[in-house]
Amino acid sequence: MNVTLRGRTQHFRTVTFDAARNSVLLIEQRLLPHEFRVVAMRDFRETAGAIRDMIVRGAGAIGATAAYGLAQGARAFRGKDPEKFSAHVENVFQVLKSARPTAVDPVNAMKDVLREMARGETIAEKQSLALAAAEEFANEDARHCEAIGRHGQKLIRSGSRVLTHCNAGWLAFVDVGSATAPMYAAQAAGKKFHVWCDETRPRSQGATLTAWELAQQKISHQIIADNAAGHLMQRGKIDLVIVGSDRTLGRTGEVTNKIGTYTKAVLAARHKIPFYVAIPLSTIDWNLKSGFEIPIEERSESEVLGAWGVVEHPKSFGRAYVRVANPASGACNPGFDVTPAELITGIITPAGIFKPGELWKHRRKLGFSN
Amino acid sequence: MNVTLRGRTQHFRTVTFDAARNSVLLIEQRLLPHEFRVVAMRDFRETAGAIRDMIVRGAGAIGATAAYGLAQGARAFRGKDPEKFSAHVENVFQVLKSARPTAVDPVNAMKDVLREMARGETIAEKQSLALAAAEEFANEDARHCEAIGRHGQKLIRSGSRVLTHCNAGWLAFVDVGSATAPMYAAQAAGKKFHVWCDETRPRSQGATLTAWELAQQKISHQIIADNAAGHLMQRGKIDLVIVGSDRTLGRTGEVTNKIGTYTKAVLAARHKIPFYVAIPLSTIDWNLKSGFEIPIEERSESEVLGAWGVVEHPKSFGRAYVRVANPASGACNPGFDVTPAELITGIITPAGIFKPGELWKHRRKLGFSN
Numbered sequence: 001m002n003v004t005l006r007g008r009t010q011h012f013r014t015v016t017f018d019a020a021r022n023s024v025l026l027i028e029q030r031l032l033p034h035e036f037r038v039v040a041m042r043d044f045r046e047t048a049g050a051i052r053d054m055i056v057r058g059a060g061a062i063g064a065t066a067a068y069g070l071a072q073g074a075r076a077f078r079g080k081d082p083e084k085f086s087a088h089v090e091n092v093f094q095v096l097k098s099a100r101p102t103a104v105d106p107v108n109a110m111k112d113v114l115r116e117m118a119r120g121e122t123i124a125e126k127q128s129l130a131l132a133a134a135e136e137f138a139n140e141d142a143r144h145c146e147a148i149g150r151h152g153q154k155l156i157r158s159g160s161r162v163l164t165h166c167n168a169g170w171l172a173f174v175d176v177g178s179a180t181a182p183m184y185a186a187q188a189a190g191k192k193f194h195v196w197c198d199e200t201r202p203r204s205q206g207a208t209l210t211a212w213e214l215a216q217q218k219i220s221h222q223i224i225a226d227n228a229a230g231h232l233m234q235r236g237k238i239d240l241v242i243v244g245s246d247r248t249l250g251r252t253g254e255v256t257n258k259i260g261t262y263t264k265a266v267l268a269a270r271h272k273i274p275f276y277v278a279i280p281l282s283t284i285d286w287n288l289k290s291g292f293e294i295p296i297e298e299r300s301e302s303e304v305l306g307a308w309g310v311v312e313h314p315k316s317f318g319r320a321y322v323r324v325a326n327p328a329s330g331a332c333n334p335g336f337d338v339t340p341a342e343l344i345t346g347i348i349t350p351a352g353i354f355k356p357g358e359l360w361k362h363r364r365k366l367g368f369s370n
Numbered sequence: 371m372n373v374t375l376r377g378r379t380q381h382f383r384t385v386t387f388d389a390a391r392n393s394v395l396l397i398e399q400r401l402l403p404h405e406f407r408v409v410a411m412r413d414f415r416e417t418a419g420a421i422r423d424m425i426v427r428g429a430g431a432i433g434a435t436a437a438y439g440l441a442q443g444a445r446a447f448r449g450k451d452p453e454k455f456s457a458h459v460e461n462v463f464q465v466l467k468s469a470r471p472t473a474v475d476p477v478n479a480m481k482d483v484l485r486e487m488a489r490g491e492t493i494a495e496k497q498s499l500a501l502a503a504a505e506e507f508a509n510e511d512a513r514h515c516e517a518i519g520r521h522g523q524k525l526i527r528s529g530s531r532v533l534t535h536c537n538a539g540w541l542a543f544v545d546v547g548s549a550t551a552p553m554y555a556a557q558a559a560g561k562k563f564h565v566w567c568d569e570t571r572p573r574s575q576g577a578t579l580t581a582w583e584l585a586q587q588k589i590s591h592q593i594i595a596d597n598a599a600g601h602l603m604q605r606g607k608i609d610l611v612i613v614g615s616d617r618t619l620g621r622t623g624e625v626t627n628k629i630g631t632y633t634k635a636v637l638a639a640r641h642k643i644p645f646y647v648a649i650p651l652s653t654i655d656w657n658l659k660s661g662f663e664i665p666i667e668e669r670s671e672s673e674v675l676g677a678w679g680v681v682e683h684p685k686s687f688g689r690a691y692v693r694v695a696n697p698a699s700g701a702c703n704p705g706f707d708v709t710p711a712e713l714i715t716g717i718i719t720p721a722g723i724f725k726p727g728e729l730w731k732h733r734r735k736l737g738f739s740n
Binding site for chain 1: 403404566567569570571572574577578581582584585591592593594595596597598599600601602604628629630632633636637640666674675676677678679680681682683690691692693694695696697698699700701702703704706707708
């Protein structure tokens, strides 16, 4: 999507590949929203480090990064022995996989690349096919998000006031994003609307990443405290809610997403405001039978007890963590929650918009091959 | 309530009076939770400044501070001319009133003091009656909070997990607090329970003030992001909600309180969790006929766009504001919301616990004299 640097607007993807330098190029997301910088990962170990240290985050984005990283590693092989090449590629795969051991997207993305590589006969052919497969993975991620946008933009009218939570934007994918895709498509269709951007404590991805995206894209928006949406709904100031999802149960329509999503769904239901979830197909889990089977990650107390930001002080030294809370108190910090299907108006997918209870019926269309 | 300083536990009130030095003693609340300090206001202008600059905040606490400030000003008069004394007292009243021009508590408290003073004949008598009236105002505030505790503690059982929002604690009153009163009384009755303490963005009074109070009182508690309560309710981890109120409509039972209160009430209703509001009588508004008549204060954007805390950095310079949000984005910051009576299980008052819809029926008991 668009980024304006020194007055000049350019198009960027979260992840791209520089074939001449065999480098993965990433937006350094830890510096956002305070600084925009593209960094080059010059070998697969650096690429794995970027995934581990969260220079890049978000399901689609780390999938594409791992796919490019595998191609990068394969292309760096200089020998002629096919067995040594295979062992090398296996090592690259393991190093990239272990960067975020619980994430499924990097593994699925790299399996796509390995499958394509198997079609080559020579090492050179395999290297070439690896890069083509990684490019195709990234392009497909962007196409899927664009399709979410095409379907979802119909929900937004000129004058709509749309609430979103956390960051399910283009920074979490290769481009366009999931929850943001309908907004970008509606803007492209000439509609004027306003976005309420939940701060999304404790990590504040709404106030930092989503607000940055919307500002770059010149979409009207305001950040609100997570506490404020209920009041705005009560006063008739929210017309539509669109959020993303980390895992959606194909059998039940339950949605796991950033902590606080469930609360917004409960409020929307009370006020009869449509509540939509935008998802790429890769986040559908066709196995689990209940949201209560999903383990909810307990994250660090320090996220709740303080905040990261840029210090506004004459002696400022830039970005810092401030301890907000009482020093003698602890915190409880569940990272995600589960929203039941009954509170969800529809799931926006690349294949269309479906009722949450009907994902299973449409599972073929949604890429479930069993 | 209790504060432990250098290993020694002492009892403190938010506001007290040093008659020998004619000084109002206040806990410097802007330094909490990072530092505990009692500061002396040596004349009524300093006392007015403390109210204006929010060294002291909270309805009961600023009421008592103004009452003491009026007595302090009256006692500082050194002449013998009754007319000059009256003019002086009127000036003291106006200076203290203008410190927080929209607050009703200081004015009501000072009218109590003036009424008592009118019973004296000499200047010396009036000065003496002023201090006695201010002391009585402070004592009554504390007694009312204790009565809220006596009624409300029955709702808390050993093992209960209680959610509270913002700070309706003893720091907002002379002592004991409103929403915290049932907790302190339950603890005194030997019950063991756990408090979930909402962070309460954007000003974080839960993470700072309420958590500090509970820690000083050695009550088991954890701070949670405002986003987390819905998830905890869904997983059966909250048994009871108790919050305070800035204004309660006597005719409808609607409750105005810190932004986010309404959201907690909606969640509690969905999960059939009792939702109680603890109030001193002074916050009941017997005139308004609808919560929609209550103007909702729009507060500064900077509260939402950043956070105050102590910088954790080798070169730290102590308390500072950090900008968290995207620098090019604005915010919307409503300070309060209105919770309808249908979502409130009961209102805990010094005179007992009432259904929100029955306040009007019990208005005599609740101090409404019309």
